[in-house]
Amino acid sequence: MPTYHYIAEKPEEGCPRCRKGFDLRRPLDRPALTHCPLCKKPVVKVLQPFNTPKITKPLSVSDAKSAGFTVLEKRCDGSYEKR
Numbered sequence: 001m002p003t004y005h006y007i008a009e010k011p012e013e014g015c016p017r018c019r020k021g022f023d024l025r026r027p028l029d030r031p032a033l034t035h036c037p038l039c040k041k042p043v044v045k046v047l048q049p050f051n052t053p054k055i056t057k058p059l060s061v062s063d064a065k066s067a068g069f070t071v072l073e074k075r076c077d078g079s080y081e082k083r
């Protein structure tokens with residue numbers, strides 16, 4: 001379940017919780033939260049969560065491997081070899 005970061009649209013009107021922003025785990029198929037569950041003021045979703053590593057450079061094979069991906073290389077005979 002992804003974690004989203006929300007913050008009050010107008011922090012001066014929000015409660016202590018949404019004024020500083022809060023994290024909420026939410027299933028992907030749920031619509032985005034639009035109002036603070038506590039004070040019902042409008043909140044906006046922060047698109048770049050603070051605790052998610054930023055991927056700014058292209059993912060290299062070694063990066064993919066260290067991230068736990070299995071990298072498959074196509075061999076000449078058409079089979080795949082696990083590297």
Ligand SMILES: [Zn+2]
Nearest residue numbers: 015018036039
């Ligand atoms: Zn609030």
